Amino acid sequence: MWEQIRSNRRRSAFVVSAMGVLLVLTGCALGAALGGAVEAALLGGVAALALWLILWLVSASKGDDIMLRIAGAKEIKKQDHPQLVNVVEEMSIASGLGLKPKVYVVDDPSPNAFATGRRPATAAVSVTTGLLKILDRDELQGVVAHEIGHIKNRDVALMTTAGVMLGSIVILAELGIRAMWFGGGVRRSRSSNQGGGQAVVMIVAILMVILAPILAQLIYFALSRRREYLADASAAQFTRFPEGLASALEKLGGSRQPQADRSKVTAPMYIVRPLRAGQKRSLKSSFSTHPPLEDRIRILRSMSGGAGLSAYEAAYRQSHKEGIVGARSLAGSEDLQARQASKPEASSQAQRGRQASDAYLTASGYKRIECRACGAILKLPPSQQGRLKNCPRCRNPLAN
Numbered sequence: 001m002w003e004q005i006r007s008n009r010r011r012s013a014f015v016v017s018a019m020g021v022l023l024v025l026t027g028c029a030l031g032a033a034l035g036g037a038v039e040a041a042l043l044g045g046v047a048a049l050a051l052w053l054i055l056w057l058v059s060a061s062k063g064d065d066i067m068l069r070i071a072g073a074k075e076i077k078k079q080d081h082p083q084l085v086n087v088v089e090e091m092s093i094a095s096g097l098g099l100k101p102k103v104y105v106v107d108d109p110s111p112n113a114f115a116t117g118r119r120p121a122t123a124a125v126s127v128t129t130g131l132l133k134i135l136d137r138d139e140l141q142g143v144v145a146h147e148i149g150h151i152k153n154r155d156v157a158l159m160t161t162a163g164v165m166l167g168s169i170v171i172l173a174e175l176g177i178r179a180m181w182f183g184g185g186v187r188r189s190r191s192s193n194q195g196g197g198q199a200v201v202m203i204v205a206i207l208m209v210i211l212a213p214i215l216a217q218l219i220y221f222a223l224s225r226r227r228e229y230l231a232d233a234s235a236a237q238f239t240r241f242p243e244g245l246a247s248a249l250e251k252l253g254g255s256r257q258p259q260a261d262r263s264k265v266t267a268p269m270y271i272v273r274p275l276r277a278g279q280k281r282s283l284k285s286s287f288s289t290h291p292p293l294e295d296r297i298r299i300l301r302s303m304s305g306g307a308g309l310s311a312y313e314a315a316y317r318q319s320h321k322e323g324i325v326g327a328r329s330l331a332g333s334e335d336l337q338a339r340q341a342s343k344p345e346a347s348s349q350a351q352r353g354r355q356a357s358d359a360y361l362t363a364s365g366y367k368r369i370e371c372r373a374c375g376a377i378l379k380l381p382p383s384q385q386g387r388l389k390n391c392p393r394c395r396n397p398l399a400n
Contacts, residue, residue, distance in 0.1 A: 015158070019165035022212045023048045026172055029208040052168040059164045064116040064124065067269070071114070071261045073104035073126045074363035081105065081359035083137065084144075088125055091145045094238040095152050101125045105132070107360045110259035111252050114269040115147035118157045125151075128259075132356035133349055134251050138342050142235050142245030146271055149234025155227045159269055169216045225291045228271075229324050232296055233312040240307040240339045246300035253293040295319065308336035369398055 024045045031044020058066070078085040085103050092100045097120055104126035111131035117123030125147045127140075135143065150156055236242040252272045259274040267274055273290050302315035310333055313325045325333075347355075358368070358379075365382040373396035380388060391398055 015162045015165060019162070019169060019216050020049075020052070022216055023052055023165065023169050023172065026169060026208045026212045027051075030172070030175075048168070048172055051172060052165065055164050055168050055171075059160060060118070063160050063164070064118065064122060067114075067116050067266060068104060068124065068126065070263060070266060071106050071126060072108070073106045073124075074360055075102055075104050075124075076359050076363045080362045081132070081355065084127065084132065084140070084359075087137070087141050087144050088148075091141065091148045091238050094145070095148050095234070097123075097148060097152055099123070101148065101151060105129060105356065105360045105363065106261075107357070108260050109133075110257040110275060111135070111255050112259060112270045112272060112274060113143050113147055114266075114271065115150045115156055116269075117151055118160055120151055123151045123156070129353065129356040129360055130255070130257060131252070132359075133353035134255075135248055136342075136345050138239075138241055138244035139248035139251065141239045142241070142248045143271060145235035145238040146231045146245060148238065149231035150227065152234060153227070153230060155231065156269075158227070166213075166216045170213050173210075173213050226324070228291050228296065229299075229316065232300060233309055233316075233325060236300060236303065236307050236312055237309055237333070237336065240336055241341065242300040242303050242307055242312075242338060243341065246297045249293055249297050249300075253297075303338070305338050306336060307338040309333040310335060371396065371398060 027044040027046075027048025028041040029044070031047070032038075032041035076085070081103075084105075088103050089100050092098075099121055101115070101117065101120075101123035102125070104124055106126055106128045108128040109130040111128055111134055113125070113127040113131055115123065115125050125144060127143065131143065132140070232245060235245045239245070249272065255275070257275065261274060268290070272293065298319070299312065299315045302318060303311040304315070305311075306314075309325045310330055313323050313330060316324045361379050362368070367380045367382075367385050369378045369380060370376070371378065371391040371394060374391060374394040376391055376393045378388070378391070378398070389397060
């Protein structure tokens with residue numbers, strides 16, 4: 001989607017500019033509040049830019065690895081989970097991406113998925129064990145195709161840029177609050193010999209500390225809505241089976257399992273909004289990080305037997321005033337017909353869950369040992385390998 005790639009570049013420039021202004025203003029306000037002089041305000045702005053530069057350099061070099069570590073993702077090989085790796089390979093070929101993204105699994109019962117990679121050469125697709133448990137092959141194809149659509153459309157680079165800026169502002173706001181509270185800024189503002197000027201500066205600084213992260217999050221979250229629709233359109237095109245993704249989104253929307261990764265910075269990267277403990281995900285929810293699931297599902301199921309971008313555009317326009325797919329992308333797209341559903345799988349959810357868990361444990365260095373005497377299957381972490389001599393169940397020697 002040429003328009004989307006160009007749009008992402010323009011949006012990246014907007015994000016850097018808008019959040020950069022917020023970052024500098026917050027730094028200047030805090031500098032003035034703590035130092036009480038123009039020089040202190042300028043120093044605060046410089047310090048804010050320095051903080052952003054450090055985070056940007058870290059993100060540019062290790063940003064993908066950091067996100068995967070935050071999620072607790074482990075890279076798997078084809079022998080660990082053949083179906084998942086095969087699906088990633090198929091969708092990479094269908095999308096024309098070229099290089100196959102690396103495949104990661106997260107040990108989390110909450111079903112979800114995300115993609116990383118500022119460039120296709122460093123891209124990765126990560127899914128949770130909960131997602132692998134509840135989805136069949138057609139549904140898994142839809143989710144993987146959606147994530148590869150993000151990589152293809154350069155969405156990941158855009159959201160990484162926005163995430164770094166948001167993180168800088170949040171960190172600066174936290175440091176500012178602590179500095180004003182413990183560093184004497186509040187006491188100075190209350191001092192009778194400071195006059196009303198310092199009090200005004202303190203009020204402005206406090207407002208910036210409160211409002212800057214909120215405004216930055218609004219900018220960040222607003223970017224994620226359009227990209228989700230376009231990734232859905234890409235998934236329908238790559239799989240030629242819109243119902244697969246629609247059914248997957250319906251299952252993910254019905255999950256009540258809280259997710260371990262609850263970071264506000266990484267939330268827009270997931271295919272559906274991560275749930276926290278005690279929350280419920282309504283299909284009609286219009287939470288700011290993602291479009292309403294109900295709307296995404298309705299569009300996919302209104303494609304009238306088509307699977308191309310033109311069919312998605314027609315379905316999207318049924319409930320939206322403006323289109324979502326650019327004219328150039330529509331002109332170069334084929335009128336694809338949706339394929340039939342694959343044959344039902346013989347494996348149960350329990351079997352798929354065990355396979356997903358085993359894949360994660362293998363990637364984490366666990367070793368699978370079967371006791372020849374009683375048939376017990378042991379999964380030993382690296383720290384226990386070679387140390388456990390007898391089966392915990394029957395006490396017979398183990399063949400390591």
